[in-house]
Amino acid sequence: MVEGLRRYLGDPVATWQTGSSQSQALTLAALLIGVAACFVVSIAEYALMPMTAYYVWLLLGMLLLRFRPLVVLSTVAATASFVAVLHDPPMTGPRITACFTMLICLSLILFASSRQRTGLPGPMGEALLTDLRRRLQSQGTIPRLPEGWRSHSEMIAANDVGYGGDFVVAHCSDDDKRLELILVDVTGKGVSAASRALQFGGALGGLVGALPPQGLFAAANDFLLRQDSDDTFATAVHVLLDLETGAYELTSAGHPPALVWSGETRAWTTDPAHGTALGIVPCPEMHTSTGTLRPGDALMVYTDGVVESRYEHLDKGVAWLQQEAAEAVFGGFAGSAARIIERVTRADDDRALLIIERSPERTRAASEEDQLQAS
16 A cells, blocks of 8 residues: 555656556545545634535545545545534534535536546546547548658548547558558547547558458458447548559549549549448448559549538539639649638538649659759
8 A cells, every 4th residue: 555655646647547446546545635634624623624625625536536436535525524514513504505505516526427428537538538539630640752742631520529530541661652541431420430430440550551452341341340330330442552653543432432633634533433331231332443643643532521411412512522622722732631621611520631642743853953952
């Protein structure tokens, strides 16, 4: 016990954040010591430590303790405060009101703690959600691409809550010759979809680079079917890009059609790949298309939150995106993903958009010339 207390005092924050039984017991012990100190003062001189002083320990307990230790603290604190009041008569009207207020506050504190779905105190639950958001955001990071290639992406959760069901898994080969990425939209939106996105993203991250596109999607489909839930499904698009030649393979599983930008015609065209969403049937339909990105071309993938509307057909939303995206890249691709997302009027669904751009030859030549001059 002494060794545990010494370790706890040496690093209290780290110890408490583990949420272990030992850390909760030590925290409860510290709060009970505070209650005992208040009780001693209250018995000696109630005016110096009235019933309201015990609220400090109850509020600290609500922030630091799980439900069961909080019940212990609340019982001890309430008993001590009532005994202190009764020990110093008479029971005036304000004191009777204070007793009823204490009972109401205890009920509210215990009710709020029992409703914590994580089973953790508020700050610990907040830390858990913060870590979840950080991991989701890190999944949207595209690896650094070699000279001549650039990526532009933007991801916004429904109603800007910071947690969403859209995510990217990307991998660039060690020799910088091949880029493999998957854009996924799991069912649901916002916080309700975030945990499923994190779980599914971890599964896909272990498969990227180990299986061919259709084999990867087949394994991902089996994973979702094993979840034994009617609302666990996802749409996804897989892009395999040769960074030397610009040749790409695009495999879709129920995802909105990708768009391809032509540097010559200055227009976006739809890619024909389509298929069935993952997690619905044992053998989903998946189609693969191929093409080549020449210098000045680009490839765009996005989720349905960018183009879908309750009142209009998906094709109309895609046509809208083609027009808006053409205007967004008119002056260059830098910042284009954010500009496109800003033009989406619907905010009640997760939105993600990713553009892979192959720089024009003249831009690459100018960059190489600048490097030579600098050297």
